[in-house]
Amino acid sequence: MTTSPTPRTPTRPSPVLAWVVLAAAVLQVVTPAVQALGDLGAPPSSQGDDLLITPSGYTFSIWSIIYALTIAYAVAVVVKRATGTVAPDRLLGDLALLYLGASLWIVASALEWSWVTAAILLVMVIIAVDAAHVAAARGPEHDGPAWVTPLARVTTGLYAGWVTAAGGLNVCSAVVGDGDLDGAAIGWQVWALVVVALVAVGFSLLIGGSWAYAAALAWAFVGVVVAVRDTSGTLVATASVAAVVIVAVNAFLLLRRARSGVGGDRRRISGRGGPA
Secondary structure (H helix, E strand, C coil), rough: CCCCCCCCCCCCHHHHHHHHHHHHHHHHHHHHHHHHCCCCCHHHHHCCCCCCCCCHHHHHHHHHHHHHHHHHHHHHHHHCCCCCCCHHHHHHHHHHHHHHHHHHHHHHHHHCHHHHHHHHHHHHHHHHHHHHHHHCCCCCCCHHHHHHHHHHHHHHHHHHHHHHHHHHHHHHHHHHHCCCCCCCCCCCHHHHHHHHHHHHHHHHHHHHHCCHHHHHHHHHHHHHHHHHHHCCCHHHHHHHHHHHHHHHHHHHHHHHHHHCCCHHHHCCCCCCCCCC
């Protein structure tokens, strides 16, 4: 992926892409509703039932917040003709793929294709992190209401953080489903939490710091703590440390960005390609 410096000038999103994102955001909400009401296959909540480190059930309520934010942001982009970023089409392209991927994941989950669901989620993680990176960079000087930028950051950050955790969970579930590892064994699941935490730290560095990204992951790790509190002190300690480290890293990155110059971010984002 390539990048190039982009001046901080007003930018407008493609109207077609804006409407595609809105349609995809609605579709990702409708798909699980139809699947649940029609009792079509296994529910998404069944993913990870065979693991100790599956977060407690209440944590999955974060999806309702994420869904509400995605629709609210998509409507804002259509109505205000602004994304709050300097790379609107790159962001909207990411979001369209991300939301369509979420709908596809529901279908694969209902069919109980464990490795397919894991693969879809891993692709979603990459796309979501890129979207969060674009949104985290400083916004344009004059491009719609000022509140659009923080809405973009919260929406993409929460989504990226949650699918980062979910991606790791789905891979673990697929491995256990194949019989390669024991879902009741503690040792390898400790290392699984460590790997997810390290990946999350790496993505935090790539994004440049995001409270929303850190919050979603902390929420997931706290859910793990609740789930294993009567099972393993080692898992409790690992999940707790992971949550603290991720929050601390993002706090450091945000403070460093705030001190780096006016607007809090000197990074440039190009309309195409990877992170600058």
